[in-house]
Amino acid sequence: MAMGPDIADILPPNAAGVNVPGIGQDIKKAVALARKFNEEVVKPVYKKIDQAVQMDHDYLPWEFIKTANEWGFYTLWIPKLFGGGGWHMISIYVFVEEIASCCSGLANVIGVHYLGMISLMTGFNMKLIKEVLDEVVRGEKTGVPCLISLALTEPAAGTDVEENELLEQGKVGTIAKRCEGGYRLNGSKCFISGGHYSTWHIAVCYEDRNRPADTFMMLAIRNGMPGFSFGAKENKMGQRACVASELLFEDCFVPDSRVLISVGTFKNTGLKYYDVSNMALESALGGSRPGVGAFACGVARGAYEAALDYAETKMVGGKRLINHQWAQNILAEMFKNVAMARLTYIQAAQLTCIWGIFRILHQTWSFWPLRILPKSFLAIVVKPLMNLKVATNMVRKIVFNPKNLKEYQAAIGWASIAKFGVSDIGLINCMLAAQLMGVDGMRQDHNLEKHLRDSKLLQIYEGTNQLNRQIVFKHLIGRDIEGVEMFPKKNAADSVEGTKISGQGRAVND
Amino acid sequence: MIDRFIPEAHQPYIKLARDFARKDIAPDALKNDVPLNANKALMQTASEIGFLNLTEDYGVTPGLLAQILAIISEADASMAVVIFTHTAAMSILHEALEGPQLSLFQDQITGSGNLPLAFQSYSCPDEIDMPQAEERNGKYFLQGELTNLALVNSARYAVIPARFKGDTGISYFWVDLTDQGVKRTAVETLGVHACGMGDLRLDQAAATLVGRRNEGGQYLDGIIGKMAMAAAAISVGIMIGSLQSALDYAGQRQQGGRPINEWGEVQMLLGNMDSQIRAAESTLHHLCGISDTKTLDFKRSACAAALHLGQMACCVASDGVQLLGGYGYMKDFGQEKRMRDAVQTSMLLGLPAYRKTDMFGMMI
Numbered sequence: 001m002a003m004g005p006d007i008a009d010i011l012p013p014n015a016a017g018v019n020v021p022g023i024g025q026d027i028k029k030a031v032a033l034a035r036k037f038n039e040e041v042v043k044p045v046y047k048k049i050d051q052a053v054q055m056d057h058d059y060l061p062w063e064f065i066k067t068a069n070e071w072g073f074y075t076l077w078i079p080k081l082f083g084g085g086g087w088h089m090i091s092i093y094v095f096v097e098e099i100a101s102c103c104s105g106l107a108n109v110i111g112v113h114y115l116g117m118i119s120l121m122t123g124f125n126m127k128l129i130k131e132v133l134d135e136v137v138r139g140e141k142t143g144v145p146c147l148i149s150l151a152l153t154e155p156a157a158g159t160d161v162e163e164n165e166l167l168e169q170g171k172v173g174t175i176a177k178r179c180e181g182g183y184r185l186n187g188s189k190c191f192i193s194g195g196h197y198s199t200w201h202i203a204v205c206y207e208d209r210n211r212p213a214d215t216f217m218m219l220a221i222r223n224g225m226p227g228f229s230f231g232a233k234e235n236k237m238g239q240r241a242c243v244a245s246e247l248l249f250e251d252c253f254v255p256d257s258r259v260l261i262s263v264g265t266f267k268n269t270g271l272k273y274y275d276v277s278n279m280a281l282e283s284a285l286g287g288s289r290p291g292v293g294a295f296a297c298g299v300a301r302g303a304y305e306a307a308l309d310y311a312e313t314k315m316v317g318g319k320r321l322i323n324h325q326w327a328q329n330i331l332a333e334m335f336k337n338v339a340m341a342r343l344t345y346i347q348a349a350q351l352t353c354i355w356g357i358f359r360i361l362h363q364t365w366s367f368w369p370l371r372i373l374p375k376s377f378l379a380i381v382v383k384p385l386m387n388l389k390v391a392t393n394m395v396r397k398i399v400f401n402p403k404n405l406k407e408y409q410a411a412i413g414w415a416s417i418a419k420f421g422v423s424d425i426g427l428i429n430c431m432l433a434a435q436l437m438g439v440d441g442m443r444q445d446h447n448l449e450k451h452l453r454d455s456k457l458l459q460i461y462e463g464t465n466q467l468n469r470q471i472v473f474k475h476l477i478g479r480d481i482e483g484v485e486m487f488p489k490k491n492a493a494d495s496v497e498g499t500k501i502s503g504q505g506r507a508v509n510d
Numbered sequence: 511m512i513d514r515f516i517p518e519a520h521q522p523y524i525k526l527a528r529d530f531a532r533k534d535i536a537p538d539a540l541k542n543d544v545p546l547n548a549n550k551a552l553m554q555t556a557s558e559i560g561f562l563n564l565t566e567d568y569g570v571t572p573g574l575l576a577q578i579l580a581i582i583s584e585a586d587a588s589m590a591v592v593i594f595t596h597t598a599a600m601s602i603l604h605e606a607l608e609g610p611q612l613s614l615f616q617d618q619i620t621g622s623g624n625l626p627l628a629f630q631s632y633s634c635p636d637e638i639d640m641p642q643a644e645e646r647n648g649k650y651f652l653q654g655e656l657t658n659l660a661l662v663n664s665a666r667y668a669v670i671p672a673r674f675k676g677d678t679g680i681s682y683f684w685v686d687l688t689d690q691g692v693k694r695t696a697v698e699t700l701g702v703h704a705c706g707m708g709d710l711r712l713d714q715a716a717a718t719l720v721g722r723r724n725e726g727g728q729y730l731d732g733i734i735g736k737m738a739m740a741a742a743a744i745s746v747g748i749m750i751g752s753l754q755s756a757l758d759y760a761g762q763r764q765q766g767g768r769p770i771n772e773w774g775e776v777q778m779l780l781g782n783m784d785s786q787i788r789a790a791e792s793t794l795h796h797l798c799g800i801s802d803t804k805t806l807d808f809k810r811s812a813c814a815a816a817l818h819l820g821q822m823a824c825c826v827a828s829d830g831v832q833l834l835g836g837y838g839y840m841k842d843f844g845q846e847k848r849m850r851d852a853v854q855t856s857m858l859l860g861l862p863a864y865r866k867t868d869m870f871g872m873m874i
Contacts, residue, residue: 054545158835159765169767191836237839237846244836316637316864326863431824434853438861439632439658439707442854444545444698452700452853456831456846457839464835466775487766 009351009410009476022371023088030091033071034098041067046103046241050450053240058233060197061241065109069145073110075137078117079361080370081378081386082130083137089358093294093349097342100298101305104454105241107298111291112193112242116148118287118357119202122280123218123261124395126386132200132220139199149198150284151189151221151247158191161204162285162463163471164213164278165487172212174205174249176219182255183207185219188231188248193461195245196230199223202260203249204281216277218260227252238453269393271400279400279408282471286415287357289462293345293418296426296458299451300341303426304334306447307433310440321436330436334429341422348411348418355404356411360395413476420465420472423458430455520574526559527578531585539586542704543847546696548664549704550625553592557624562596565604572736573798576743580794583747584754587851588704590744594858595660595705596626598737599669602682605729606721615684618667628661628668628687632707634860634868635671635680635727641712643672643681643719650719651691652683652712662687662708663696670710671726672717679724683717691715701850734859735804738812739797741858745816745823746790748855752830752848753783759834759843770833779833783826790819810872817865820856827852 045064052059068074077092078084092114099107120132132148139146152161160170174187185205195201200222207215221228231246259265261280263273308331311322321327354362361367370378385391430452434441441448459465470486478484516524534555542549556562564570564578575597583590603615619627630638641654652672659668668687671680687694693711721729760771760780770776793815800808827849831838838845856862 153836156764166766171764171767235841237841237850314637315639316861318636324867326867330863427828431821431853434857435863436861438637438864439854439857442632442700442857443658443707444700449700453850456828456849459832460835460839464832466779466832470775489767 005476006410008406009414023090026088026091027094030087030095031098034095037068037071037073038098038102041071042099042102042106046106047444047450049241050103050105051444057235057240060243061106061109062197064106064241065145065147065197066143068110069140069143072140074113074145074147075140077114078133078136080373080375081382082133083375083379084133086370086375089353089361090346090349093290093345096291097294097298097301097345100295101301102298103241103450104295104299104302104458105239107295108193108239108242109197111288111295112149113147113198115150115284115288115291116194116198116200116202119150119218119284120148120200120220120260121357122202122284123265124360124392124399125260125265126388126391126395128220128258128260130383130386135199145197146200147194147198148200148202149192149194149245151192151195151201151203153189153191155188155190159464159467162281162467163487164216164274164281167213167216168211169489170212172206172209174203175209176205176207176217176254178207179253182253182257183217183219183259185221185227185249185252185254188246190231190244190246191234191461192245192247193242195247196233196243201228201247203247207263213277214274215263216273216281217262218280219254220258220260221247221249221252221254222258225252225254237456238450239457266396269396269400271402275402276400282412283357283399283408285462286412287352289415289419289468290345290348290352292458292462293341293348293422296422296455297338297341297345299426299455299458300334300422300429301338302451303429303433303448303455304331304338306441306451307331307334307436310437310446314437314440327436330432334432337425337429337432341425345418345422348414351411351414354411355407356415359404360399363398409475409479413472413474416463416468416471416475419462420459420468423455423465426455426458427452516577520577523570523574523578524581527561527581530556530559530561531582535582535589536585539588539704540841540844540847542586542588543841545698545703546663546706547703548661548706550664552589552704553626553664554624556589556593557626561593562624562626563600564593564597565600567604572739572801575736576739576794576798576801579740580743580747580750583744583855584751585747586704587744587748587848587855588702590747591631591660591702591705591855591858592626594737594740594744595629595631597740598631598733599627599629601733601736602629602669602726602729603684603720605732606682606725615667622666625664625666626661628659628665628670630656630658630670631660632658632857632860634865635730637861637864638671640680641670641672641710643674643683643717645674650683650717652685652715652717654712656710656712658697658707659710660702660705660707662694662710663706668710669720674723677724680726680730681723682720682726682729684720685712685715685717689715699854701847701852701854732804735809735812736801738809738816738859739794739801741855742790742797742812742815742819743794744855744858745819745852746787746794748823748848748852749783749787749790749826752827752845752852753780753787755843755845755848756780756783756830756833759837763834776833779829783829786822786826790822793819806872810869813859813865813869813872816859817862817869820852820858820862823852824849824856 076085080086096107096111136146157170160166176183206212234244314321579590641652691713692715696708831845
């Protein structure tokens with residue numbers, strides 16, 4: 001029998017790293033740090049940066065990026081094992097909410113680097129993870145920021161590349177051909193957040209354009225590699241501080257050592273590669289979608305705070321706007337929206353930490369040593385082990401264990417709920433604020449105008465809200481109903497049949 | 511509006527509007543979408559073809575005005591707001607003045623090269639701080655600030671509200687914006703860029719009283735039904751433009767191995783946009799039918815339509831962006847502009863939430 005949301009999907013999980021002493025402290029520290037950063041850095045510059053990009057959309061906010069690097073924001077959430085600050089991952093979500101309450105574009109300049117980091121971790125090639133994150137950590141020490149981006153979207157494939165079922169029928173264009181010692185990469189990526197100021201790019205590509213889901217690859221591309229170049233910077237409606245880049249690959253040679261995930265790297269693991277690639281992609285996006293929810297919660301809050309400030313001083317019909325009963329109730333509605341938005345994305349972030357992409361960091365044997373042992377000990381004793389192939393294999397066995405399917409589904413499903421649910425709230429709050437502020441809210445010298453422009457993108461990136469609803473249906477609804485089909489595809493006779501969602505919950509194609 | 515709603519007698523105007531939208535406005539709509547930009551050449555063209563004379567004196571009914579604005583807004587809401595703003599200012603003059611008095615102002619407009627008039631299109635008097643008026647030796651002077659005047663940067667003259675000290679009612683004044691007591695400041699806005707908006711600082715600025723002292727409220731009341739219908743029409747135009755763009759894209763863009771308009775969710779979104787537009791057009795058609803009567807019923811219906819269709823346009827234009835995905839958010843495709851314009855034009859005639867409480871006032 002079909003059921004509503006399963007309480008088991010949101011019960012406090014039996015894993016290390018939640019509700020333990022110290023996590024709350026990390027969250028409080030992150031919020032305090034973000035507020036300090038907002039006052040000292042973000043507020044003085046965010047409108048200037050927005051206007052600078054409006055005048056010249058080739059402008060990049062290098063000063064801000066360097067300042068964020070000096071504050072340590074590109075390493076704080078890197079595990080201590082790799083030389084980072086090791087702050088609990090849940091604290092980055094509340095951190096970006098704070099920054100986004102001022103400017104979601106600048107929040108993304110920091111946040112999208114961690115999407116890059118998550119993508120890097122997806123294949124659990126421990127040696128390569130170590131190599132890239134070492135450079136990020138060095139970049140903080142030398143004052144030369146080293147950021148990571150995820151290069152996923154293609155000009156002809158947006159939604160297609162975010163869902164394996166669609167990918168099978170999609171027209172992908174970034175193809176890696178096997179050659180001596182590695183791969184030759186050709187194609188292009190577009191709308192890549194942070195591309196132009198990142199040093200590393202985790203490029204999603206395919207060995208066979210006719211079987212993309214079965215030949216899915218992730219490669220680590222570094223600036224300066226022959227054949228790799230930057231293309232145009234997009235001219236966007238909002239979130240202008242965070243560049244949307246075009247990345248071009250023309251016979252770009254990528255050595256085997258830079259392969260994060262490929263069919264070849266999963267040979268003899270006993271895992272079906274289609275499932276691995278599906279999980280890898282969904283896990284990466286499942287890690288960042290609660291982050292989009294956090295951005296959106298910040299936007300919803302920023303709109304609320306703008307409206308509240310306005311209502312306190314504005315006179316309407318001979319009295320202060322805030323003393324009109326209808327205005328009070330609109331403000332209460334907006335306040336409620338922020339509260340519900342926060343609860344939703346934090347719930348999703350918790351599940352991501354313990355059942356999603358960060359699961360490996362929340363095993364009893366991994367969580368406590370990483371939390372307690374000093375960084376120097378980890379660097380000398382544990383870190384060298386990451387160069388061993390056995391480390392990669394061991395971690396992959398844990399992460400891609402089919403026994404954890406239901407927990408994985410809860411994490412992925414809730415990530416999508418946070419993404420589309422909260423981003424809708426972000427725009428709703430902006431529109432409610434507009435109802436209260438009228439044309440004053442349309443002025444660029446008020447904060448609402450920018451939040452309004454910024455909020456729309458949150459409904460589009462990391463998979464459109466429409467795709468995210470499909471993901472929720474797939475992982476949290478369809479899994480319990482026999483005979484449900486999704487993503488119908490045309491067969492040779494031009495009839496339509498969908499992918500069956502089995503009672504076990506795994507998408508099956510055969 | 512869809513042709514079936516347009517009476518035969520209006521067809522020449524409609525053809526003119528369509529030609530103006532297609533040949534003059536649409537090709538440069540994106541290029542003109544720059545903050546603090548006012549396209550005076552386009553305003554000149556609008557004037558030459560008579561679109562700055564869309565008042566009853568020239569045989570233009572409120573219904574025809576609405577139809578013309580919907581067509582122009584489909585191409586670019588900025589130009590529609592230019593015409594809206596000028597027509598609102600002119601309509602105040604028509605409410606207040608007759609014959610030679612009116613001609614005096616019209617001559618000044620002609621003398622300025624037929625530039626459109628600035629007016630406070632986005633506000634109602636209850637929600638703004640007004641300048642103070644003073645009479646000295648039969649002349650009038652204004653002191654204070656006035657925010658959010660549409661067209662203030664490109665216009666030569668403005669029609670603005672002010673209050674005499676001790677008065678509760680408002681009075682309208684004609685102000686030469688090049689007067690030494692006038693300081694203009696351009697303001698960057700969310701949308702409707704090619705119309706332009708700004709603030710005025712008046713320091714003993716010379717002004718001419720329009721009509722009678724304290725009767726500004728009545729003049730405004732006399733035009734509110736017509737202008738509310740015009741605002742609703744602008745929203746309809748934006749919605750139609752957004753749907754057309756989304757339909758074109760959905761037929762070409764492929765995902766999952768087929769055009770996206772073959773996916774059920776996309777069909778539902780497009781169908782939802784169309785159903786809202788058809789309902790909006792029917793509302794506007796109904797208003798056209800009753801617009802020649804200056805009854806309270808018309809005013810209530812027109813104000814309700816402006817509010818409702820304004821909000822509807824925000825949702826439709828947002829869906830229009832969504833259907834184009836990442837491309838919809840980029841400035842190269844026009845959908846994001848429609849969304850910004852939809853939100854900004856939903857503010858025409860004032861604070862939306864407060865206007866709803868006004869609706870209650872009209873009920874009783």
